[in-house]
Amino acid sequence: MAQSTASSTGPDVDRPSGLAGDAVRRIMHVAAALRHHQDVEIAALGLTPAVARALHELDPDHPLPARDLAEQLRCDRSNVTALVDKLEQAGLVQRKVDPADRRQKTLVVTDAGRRMRQRVHEVMSDSRLLAGLTTDELSTLRDLVWKVSDGGCPEACGTD
Amino acid sequence: MAQSTASSTGPDVDRPSGLAGDAVRRIMHVAAALRHHQDVEIAALGLTPAVARALHELDPDHPLPARDLAEQLRCDRSNVTALVDKLEQAGLVQRKVDPADRRQKTLVVTDAGRRMRQRVHEVMSDSRLLAGLTTDELSTLRDLVWKVSDGGCPEACGTD
DNA sequence: TATTGTTATACTCTATAACTATA
DNA sequence: TATAGTTATAGAGTATAACAATA
Structure with missing residues (x-):
């Protein structure tokens, strides 16, 4: 499959055929295994993956408005509402109206949230599969x- | 598992602290970017990611029963029904009752399916991000x- | 008028459980 | 009875569009 058969998928530099493709497919394979492991451990913490990742993105020392969390998670604002609902119900995060701009709600990580976030971080960094x-x-x-x-x-990257 | 701190997440070999965790988090980051790229290109082919991956798992030269596809995709048999429905509606796959065991339905990739699968394979191997x-x-x-x-x-791995 | 967070809604993906038709 | 495929259903995740409060 030479350089550039059909779409824009072909290699644009001269390389041993299949090398890069093999690398990509293997990376995806390893990442899927890592992800599966993480999801199991996250469930053991009583969280869903999306909720855990939302908590993980929050910096306890620098509270964010919900809008910024959506940006960091690369998802729509509307999803953040439900994620923060669950974090708040679990006592891990508190919404606080920003006095400077009353439209914004700042997401404050509680002490329990801090501890949980640390455990989530450990899960996200679990490297047993790389042993x-x-x-x-x-x-x-x-x-x-x-x-x-x-x-x-x-x-x-301009493609996106 | 452990001679270390809290859960089962700590490193069980002697290593520079943070090395393995950094590697894991970076792999996940790269994989997420690759995945996003792939999903965009798959959408351009008119498929959803799950449907494309189902087609990708099928070997046109060695038709499988649906049960084996579920196993390869590591998902429940019940999901395969909907995925194959879409592949069949798109004319990419045909269900054929196995005469030897009439309970089984063999998944046969059509000629159009063969071509689409090749394009999916190219997407799955797209290595622009590794340029x-x-x-x-x-x-x-x-x-x-x-x-x-x-x-x-x-x-x-016994953990799972 | 523009923006923040929310709600309503819909679609994809995946799992469990019950059903059918075979074996 | 056990198995292959299906159906029904539910929950998680994510997106779009419309809305209220605020700027």
Whole structure:
């Protein structure tokens, strides 16, 4: 499948055929396994994945308005309402009207929320699935994925 | 599991603190970006992500019963019904009763399905997001994620 | 008029349980 | 009785559109 058969999916640089595609599919495979593990552990904390990720995005030391949380989660404002409802019902977050702009509601993480958020962070960082790598390999892997996520997509990102 | 702090989340080998957790969170970040890209391109093909992934799992040269597809997708049999409904309506797959066991329905990929599956495969292998890596880096990355997914979790997998 | 948060609504994805037709 | 596929149903997640309060 040469360079650029049909759509815009073909490799635009000269590379051993299949290399990049293999890498992508393997990354997705590993990520799915990691995600599954995380979801199981999150359920054990009594949270749903979306609620846990919302809590994880909140910085206890720098309360945000709901609008900013939506932006960080890359989802619509309307979803945040339900997520924060659950966090508030669980006593992990409190809504406080911003006196400076009474339209905004600031999301304040409670003490219980702080503790839960720490546990969520540990789940999100759980690396048991990477136990087969040596420390050097792990370090290399971290640097490579970091490089990718840090701007590996110079011009193609305009696609979105 | 553990000689460490609280739950079962701590590292069970001696490692620079945060290394593995950083790697995990970065992998998830990259995977989310890849997934988003794929979902956009899949939508452009007129498919939903789940339907596209179902088609992708099917081997045109070796038709499967629906039960096996459910197993490959790691989801319940009941979901496969709706997915195959859509594939059949789109003319990409045909259900054929297995004469040897009339309970089973074999999923046969049509010619149109074959072509669509190829396009889905290209989307799933789209590596534009990895364009910032050199060929050597890409090769290293592929080998490392391969090693992880190939059994990087010897004893801990019993957890599931 | 524009923006924040909310509500109403709908669609996708996935799971469980009950049903049918085969075996 | 056990299994393959289906149906009914429910919940989670996310999106769009319309609304109230506020700016």
